[in-house]
Amino acid sequence: MKKGCFITIEGVEGVGKSTNIAAIESLLRAEGIPFISTREPGGTPLSEKIRALLLDKNETAMHDKAELLLVFAARAQHVEALIKPALEKGQWVICDRFTDSSFAYQGFGRQSDISLIERVEKLALGDFVPDITFLLDLPVEIGLARASKRGELDRFESEDLEFFNRVRDGFLIRAKADRTIIIDAGGSLAEIEKQIAIHIQARIKSWR
Ligand code: Z5A
Numbered sequence: 001m002k003k004g005c006f007i008t009i010e011g012v013e014g015v016g017k018s019t020n021i022a023a024i025e026s027l028l029r030a031e032g033i034p035f036i037s038t039r040e041p042g043g044t045p046l047s048e049k050i051r052a053l054l055l056d057k058n059e060t061a062m063h064d065k066a067e068l069l070l071v072f073a074a075r076a077q078h079v080e081a082l083i084k085p086a087l088e089k090g091q092w093v094i095c096d097r098f099t100d101s102s103f104a105y106q107g108f109g110r111q112s113d114i115s116l117i118e119r120v121e122k123l124a125l126g127d128f129v130p131d132i133t134f135l136l137d138l139p140v141e142i143g144l145a146r147a148s149k150r151g152e153l154d155r156f157e158s159e160d161l162e163f164f165n166r167v168r169d170g171f172l173i174r175a176k177a178d179r180t181i182i183i184d185a186g187g188s189l190a191e192i193e194k195q196i197a198i199h200i201q202a203r204i205k206s207w208r
Pocket residue numbers: 011012013014015016017018019020040041071096097098099100101102103105106146147156157185186187188189192
């Protein structure tokens with residue numbers, strides 16, 4: 001059985017990850033590719049409980065190290081219980097955020113030690129990495145303005161502009177990995193979908 005393809009979508013708040021995941025789903029469905037969609041933090045019952053803790057704006061005393069370990073605890077469960085089994089069955093997996101978000105938010109946003117994150121990554125995931133990553137990139141102010149229409153802010157959304165600018169820089173530094181495709185998320189939805197579709201179509205062709 002041929003393994004599925006592991007696709008991750010990254011970017012700061014409000015760049016359009018959920019919107020574009022819906023477009024990728026439509027494309028895979030039309031091509032008859034079996035897939036599941038999931039998200040981080042979360043994706044399994046245990047990981048969703050950890051997500052609730054991480055996003056709870058009342059958890060004001062959470063230490064940066066505790067946050068980092070919770071993010072990776074949720075991810076270890078997610079990868080072992082959901083992502084790897086799906087890939088083994090030949091399903092493609094679309095994941096809203098993955099490890100690049102930890103480097104961007106915990107490493108650059110919170111300014112935690114990058115080498116510590118690398119060690120935790122190795123412990124939690126070994127060498128497991130996505131096959132292809134789309135980084136949707138946009139000036140932070142635009143993404144936050146798009147997302148602010150949604151109401152109450154969670155623990156991350158309550159951070160200031162400087163925090164989100166560091167996060168964006170972190171994503172762009174991480175994007176030097178070969179697997180990452182940077183998409184200008186400032187264009188129209190149709191343009192962005194078209195760019196992503198070109199890469200997905202190429203993957204489908206080489207996978208079949
Ligand atoms: N986090 C972490 O710290 N460390 C980690 O390792 C991981 C996560 C994995 C989870 O948030 C939080 O966890 C996250 C980082 C932290 N916090 N923050 N901030 P999440 O992923 O669940 O939520 P989010 O990043 O806040 O996602 P979002 O706000 O839902 O954004 P989005 O999915 O990228 O955007 P969207 O919902 O698709 O679009 C937002 C709006 O813009 C919507 O009204 C769209 O219709 C509109 N939109 C989208 N595209 C366009 C274009 N092209 N033009 C105009 N309007 C558009």
